[in-house]
Amino acid sequence: MKGWMGKFRTLFLFGALSLILSGCGVENLSALKPKGQGADLLFDLMIISIVIMIFVFIIVMAIYTFVLIRYRQKKGQEDIIPKQTEGNKALEILWTVIPIILLLVLAVPTVQATFELAEKPKEADMVVEVTGNQYWWQFDYSNEEISTSQDLYIPTDTRVYLNMKSSDVIHSFWVPSIAGKMDTNPGDNENTMYLEANEEGVYWGHCAELCGPSHSLMDFRVIAVSPEEYDQWVADMQGVDPEAPAETDTAQEGQELFNNNCLSCHAIGAAPKGVGPNLTNFGDRTKIAGILDPSKENLVDWIVNPEDIKPGNQMPSNLVNEKEADKIADYLMQLQPSEITPESAK
Numbered sequence: 001m002k003g004w005m006g007k008f009r010t011l012f013l014f015g016a017l018s019l020i021l022s023g024c025g026v027e028n029l030s031a032l033k034p035k036g037q038g039a040d041l042l043f044d045l046m047i048i049s050i051v052i053m054i055f056v057f058i059i060v061m062a063i064y065t066f067v068l069i070r071y072r073q074k075k076g077q078e079d080i081i082p083k084q085t086e087g088n089k090a091l092e093i094l095w096t097v098i099p100i101i102l103l104l105v106l107a108v109p110t111v112q113a114t115f116e117l118a119e120k121p122k123e124a125d126m127v128v129e130v131t132g133n134q135y136w137w138q139f140d141y142s143n144e145e146i147s148t149s150q151d152l153y154i155p156t157d158t159r160v161y162l163n164m165k166s167s168d169v170i171h172s173f174w175v176p177s178i179a180g181k182m183d184t185n186p187g188d189n190e191n192t193m194y195l196e197a198n199e200e201g202v203y204w205g206h207c208a209e210l211c212g213p214s215h216s217l218m219d220f221r222v223i224a225v226s227p228e229e230y231d232q233w234v235a236d237m238q239g240v241d242p243e244a245p246a247e248t249d250t251a252q253e254g255q256e257l258f259n260n261n262c263l264s265c266h267a268i269g270a271a272p273k274g275v276g277p278n279l280t281n282f283g284d285r286t287k288i289a290g291i292l293d294p295s296k297e298n299l300v301d302w303i304v305n306p307e308d309i310k311p312g313n314q315m316p317s318n319l320v321n322e323k324e325a326d327k328i329a330d331y332l333m334q335l336q337p338s339e340i341t342p343e344s345a346k
């Protein structure tokens with residue numbers, strides 16, 4: 001009796017836990033709330049599989065229960081051995097054919113979706129080069145000759161093709177609410193996928209391939225704005241003059257410190273890809289380093305001691321002291337080239 005109670009308690013605990021956990025999650029980080037073409041396709045596939053599974057489960061359980069009740073040993077029949085049957089052609093054909101049909105029902109849309117998701121860009125399509133790095137993402141808009149890191153801006157209702165690779169180890173680009181996921185490989189093995197957002201919004205992305213100690217901190221965002229806003233944003237980004245002096249005196253001091261200490265890795269404006277993130281629109285970023293809220297305090301902490309925040313990343317710690325970092329932070333936070341920001345993506 002006690003054993004039964006114990007088992008029941010565990011079952012209850014797991015049931016309650018899964019109920020509670022099902023309430024977790026971020027609105028724009030869920031494959032179960034698709035808001036883009038790729039995610040819609042994948043969601044439909046999930047639904048088909050689940051419906052088939054439930055159908056099979058119910059039928060099997062119904063037969064099981066029926067047999068259990070109908071053919072159980074009844075009182076007074078303890079000595080009777082029922083008729084022994086070996087093999088039944090009709091049944092065997094039936095339980096071979098039904099799974100084949102179910103597999104076909106699953107396979108046809110799956111193969112179709114696979115080909116649709118693997119669609120390659122045509123001449124006029126928008127293409128962004130995506131590079132995974134330990135532990136950040138670079139986005140180069142090849143046609144527009146601009147770059148961002150961490151925040152990828154795309155126009156809504158437009159298929160944006162991504163050519164993806166990695167500068168170091170294998171990462172995986174995953175924005176669950178608008179698309180599936182794709183590995184980025186080092187070397188020449190370039191992968192492609194596309195993003196197409198149905199509505200404006202800030203969509204969360206994660207690296208989905210274990211890539212080092214800060215893998216779980218390799219977050220990014222996709223910011224979908226209307227096509228008009230996107231064009232405006234591109235024009236603003238193209239208009240950035242990396243040499244223009246910063247707004248305030250401290251920011252100007254910060255700019256000088258930045259140019260002397262940081263610019264050898266980072267880039268501002270359409271400069272060629274550096275080993276560090278492009279910071280052209282740093283002041284508009286949704287997060288610092290992909291994970292911290294964009295406050296000056298966080299930024300100073302990050303500049304002085306990145307190793308504490310993202311272990312194993314390539315940015316050297318204590319390159320500048322706290323006072324200098326404070327000025328650099330002033331400079332970086334005023335890098336806001338456009339009125340189109342994540343706020344615009346309502």
Ligand code: CUA
Nearest residue numbers: 171207211215
């Ligand atoms: Cu990059 Cu995990």
